[in-house]
Amino acid sequence: MTDPGVLIVGASQAGAQLAASLREFGATCPITLVGAEEHLPYQRPPLSKSYLSGKAEAESLLLRSxxxxxDHGIGVVTGEWIDRVDLGASGxxxxxxxxxxxxxxxxxxxxGGTPRRLDVPGADLGNVFYLRDLSDAAALRASLDDARRVVVVGGGFVGLEVAAVANSLGKEVVVVEALERLMARAVAPVVSQFYLDAHEQRGVRVLLDTGVVGFLGSGTVSSVELSDGTSLPADVVLVGIGLVAHTALAEQLGLEVSSGGIVIDAHARTSLPGVVAAGDCTALRAENGLLRIESVANAIAQGRAAAATLVGVHDPLSVVPWFWSDQGDIKLQIAGLSSGYDDVVLRGEPESQQFSALYYRGDRLIAIDSINAPRDYMAVRKILEGGASVPRTVAADLDVQLKTLIPARR
Structure with missing residues (x-):
């Protein structure tokens, strides 16, 4: 039993940030951070990139020592899964x-959440992997050593990152995507097409508009059965088809859950006074509906907002969402939210493998995807943070330096 204070359920990026922000905001009460994994809170994005490729080890992923x-009086309890919460009149x-x-x-x-499972025959065979935590990544990394043929189910960020790593290790890689284009829920068609061409140029085979109906093998997977009646030989399969937020505790408590997440406002407040939530498990109530944003930036911002709410400090969410994806030598950096865009302006040529896609709603710039173009990304991120825009008339003009449009700080 712990002393009462703030209990943070989930030793995630958001949970670690919330704990640190509580102390930053002056909280002196006991803080307990409880996580199901045996590790201190760590970074998850490198799991599908530098850790999987062997360029980083587990110790380097820790968020804090x-x-x-x-030193900050934060109790961290590992290896404990909270499966029931009882609320009283106070606490x-x-x-x-x-x-x-x-x-x-x-x-x-x-x-947080758990990877969405593929419910098909043979899904429980050995060497069929999902990637969410360090143990998943360690098992996948070990299996890649002896694999020759790798099939990735899902052409989203995680799937393509794993495909790029496996390709760099000399494996035969096939990506199977059920939709008509890659990363369809996150980027414009022109960006999807660029990534299709880029991966295929590097030796990855990509099958679009193709489903998986089952896996075959004796003990471990040996082939992937496709919706068109064909099959792919496979030594290792990685399934990356999305994330399902953990909402069971929220539902048990009677919190509002919608759009697949725990509904919160800009202060990370749930529908129940005194209970906050942050990170991948949430659905943020915004002007244009509920938003599910799964990113490090969002976890940090919501963790900070939740801490502010608990200590009574006015510090609502205000940062522009940002995200990145390293797929081999191609770095995608995203700032803003492109949902609801009605036009895309290209800055640079996709054939150069160094360009940006600027998303507009009406005459307003709302987001950018930068591919190997970090200066565009940083400039637009600062422009969006300053509440400004980039006129369509100059967005594609490479002679115009976007940094000159960054508004002066007030």
Whole structure:
């Protein structure tokens, strides 16, 4: 049993940020951060990139050291999955799957999610992997050593990052995507086409508009059965078809859950007073509906906003969402939210493998995808953060330096 204070359920990026921000905002109460994994909070994005390729090891992924948590009076409990929370008139108690109890005065849910599963015959065969945590990545990395043929199911960010790593390791790689284009939910068709061409030029085979109906093998996977009646030989399969937010605790508590996440406002407040939530498990109530944003930037911003709410500081979400994806030697950097765009202006030529796509709604710039064009990305991110825009008339003009359009700080 712990002393009451703030209980943060989920030792995620959002959870670690929330704990650190509480101390930054002056909180002196006990803080307990409880996570199901056996590790201190760590960075997840490198799992499909530098860690999988062997360029980084687990120790380098830690967000903060054990000494940091000890020095700041933050208790971190690993290896405990919270499966029940009881609220009282003031505070409550959480109970883990092993029966351990955690009393609290205030509650934060930063529980993240789990990879969406592919419900087809043979999905439980060995060497069929999903990638969410460090143990997943370690098992996949070990299996890649002896593999020759790798099939990636899903042409989103994680799938393409893994495909790029496997390709760089000399494997025969096939990406199978059910939709008509790559990364269809996140980028414009012109960007999808660029990535299709780029991966194929580097030796990755891509099958679009193709589903997976099953896996065959004896103990371990040996082939992937496709919706067109054909099959692909495979030594290793990575399934990357999205994330399902953990909402069971929220539903148990009667919190509003919609669009696949725990509904919060700009202050990370849930529908129940005194309970906040942050990170991949949330659905943010915005002007144009509920937004699910799965990114490091969002986890950090929401973690900070949640901490501010718990200590009574006015610090709502205000940052422009940003994201990146390293796929071999191609770096994609995104700033803003492109949903609802009605036009895309290209800055540079895709054939050069160094260009940007600027998204507009009406005459307003709302987002940018920069491919190997970090200066465009940084300039537009600052422009969006300053509440400004880039006129369509100059967006494609490479003689106009976008940094000259960054508004002066007030």
């Amino acid at each position: 054990a000494d940091y948590y000890a 409550g108690r959480a109970v883990s799957a092993t029966g351990r109890t955690f009393d609290f005065d205030q509650l934060a849910l930063t529980v």
